[in-house]
Amino acid sequence: MTTTAPAGSAPQAPARRADAHRNDVRPRLRFGGVLRSEGIKLSSLRSIRWTLIATVVAGLGLSLLISWGLKASAGMEGAPAMPAETYALAAATIAAPFIALVFGVLGVFAISSEYSSGMILSTLTAVPKRTPVFFAKAIVLGLIALATAAILVIGGLLIALLFNAEVGSVIFSKVVLSGGAGAIVYLTLIALLAFGVAALFRSTAGGIAVVAGLTFVLPLGFQIASMTGWEWVGTVSQYIPAALGNTMSAGIAEATAPGATGPGYWGAMLIMVAWAAAAVVPAAILFRTRDAK
Template sequence: MKLTSLRGVRLTILISILAGLGLSTLIAAQWTGNTEVTSASGDAALQHYLLMVSTAAASFLVLVFGVLGVFAVSSEYSSGMILSTLTAVPKRMRVAGAKSIVLVVIATVTALIVVAAGLLAGVAFAPDALVQLGSSVVISGALGTVAYLVLFTLFAMGVAGILRSAAGAIAFVTGVAFVLPVAFQMLTMTGWEWVTTAIDYLPVMLGNTLAQGAVEAGSGPGYWGSLVAMVILAAVTLIPAAMIFARRDAR
């Protein structure tokens, strides 16, 4: 696959895996060093521990996955390989679909490795948590985090397809992932009710909800609502990007 042959993509995947494992290990070590995590803690506490250890890194790695999505598009334009790609496969929508599928596979495998490594690190530091690995809360939280990272990768891919600029796309994705939450937190001081509602639908908040597993949410869209919102977020950029790709000059 052309995408996996790019050094930037391979490096991004490696950084994701190593950073995820490192952060999960640090969290597990810190947690078990300050709090005793045993079967006496209760099922809910063990589930919370496993999900925190395995999914907390996603809050930081989401930008790395966003960069992966940007590279999936911008690398071909910067190198001029997009012209050879379209020469080999003239049907542009087929090219766009194939690139999306390949990116989904790569992002999914990478995210699964990151989350699975986090779960293993959690069990390594607290063996009693092993019995909760198969619980519905842990499984749904782990898969929810994987879905969040994959969908954000597609969102970033769409942004790159629209802007056709690696620097611009990365700046935009960074703003959505990290700057918007800070801006909206500041806006809460205005007392406007719509701000509180909007915060619940920011990608980082949706990711946090998905990481908690399929449990009853106190407020906000809930687990399945957050998943739908992330799908819509990805579609908001992917669909226009595909339409632009089909009509705009590739050079």
Template sequence: MSTTITSAGTPTDPAGSSRRATLTFGGVLRSEWIKLRTVRSTVWCYAIILLLTVAFGLLLTATFNSRGIGPLPDDGQQAFALQVTTLSIGFSQLVASVLGVLVISGEYGTGMIRSTFTAVPKRIPALLAKAIVFGLITFVVGLVSIVLTALITAPILPGVGIEPDFGDSQYLLGLGGGALSLALVGLMSLAIGAIVRNSAAAIATSLGLLLVVPTVLQILASVTQTTWGLNVATFLPGSASQALYSYGAEGSVINGVVSLSSLEGGLVMMAWVLALTVVAALLIKRRDV
């Protein structure tokens, strides 16, 4: 009885039209935004990122002592001012990583992924929508946290001999790079979550890639007295993302050890995200669920 006839004699189904409307990519994006903002873990994780950033910035500012060091040069002051705002990123990345995994593995755990793929039969748009929404929100939260820390600590820094120049392009690049590193690490973990599908295993894999593998490589490099382990570690997500928010980071090779510039670090991180997302997309298309 819900089917009506148009003046041209073509049957229309309002319910069917509504379903087709939700299959547009804009509709999928709105759906993923609703999912993300209505889950408690999202609010808590982003709140922790904000609190960590401000707290670590205030802690570093309060404990800095320039006695015995003398006045820092301008570049040194800018590097310290940037470190104040980005000191917590190493910890915040872990939070973003866990949240990135839960964004998709949580649906596998509850079975909601079936509903998602029923609404989006092609599946790939659902994965891309999750990545876009999560990546943008994580970047915005990270940037707000970093800028807020910079504004809060700005009146305190002159008291410890640091005069930050907010017009310095390298400083501003570091602020944006810190937020971008959080988003890229989170997206990498989201892709890992889509590949593994189990929350605990995906979190362990993601954190292992960020923390355990670099440590193992450094130990191997120390034991074998070679540089290959350090060079491999340079291209892992932890080191590559750090180059994004290092003041004036420039690519170089010193004593056989490679270091990345900010641009190179960003490209390496994007390569990690792209490669893992492609693998996740292929598996999502081939698996039953």
């Protein structure tokens, strides 16, 4: 006897097979896709674009001013001759201590803008696994900061070359290359440090306040405290971000200056990495575990 399905009923097996087929062909969420998404999102923010424009204009403007000023002072009667390497490094890295705060603002905006607008909820709905989101944001920010800092350093060297033809003979020297690379790494790490701080506070104002304190207020405080004559003030002040940035921007000298103390070039770079990690690592843990609101 042949069994027939009741009138009006639909076959169930083909429907189940069709659902399984749709599940099989559904695209998987890969880290590359998350990375591209964060890149598009970050580059589309108006605050990020204006921050980058202001950074490049301010940085190259400072390089132009210092190159012109050094050229003018060198032409004065009795003025000592400045080595070409010193001239090149001054023009290429002079902006780093002053625009470190701007890179910090860039790092803060990279994540705090989503919390202030509420977009973080949509982001985490689209990508339920939070760790890839956090590190995709950090990688995109790091690449943008690295490219911007490289433009400033290379542009500064070209400006120095326009004012002083001797720069061409030392532009690929060990001191100039290491100093330029040090300034680029320093500014990139400042942006990542600010990113971690902003992720911890989930506040634009709070993140900028902390970064401003680290880059400007803290060095000023140590300068004032040095008047007390306490020995520990001079020692500790060599390990704050601003001092580490100065050491990295000075490059690898052929000989250590007599009486020099504090970390050297590579030591300063490692300590600066530790500063950034001290903010990024706990921020990544909290981003993964706490409520998004």
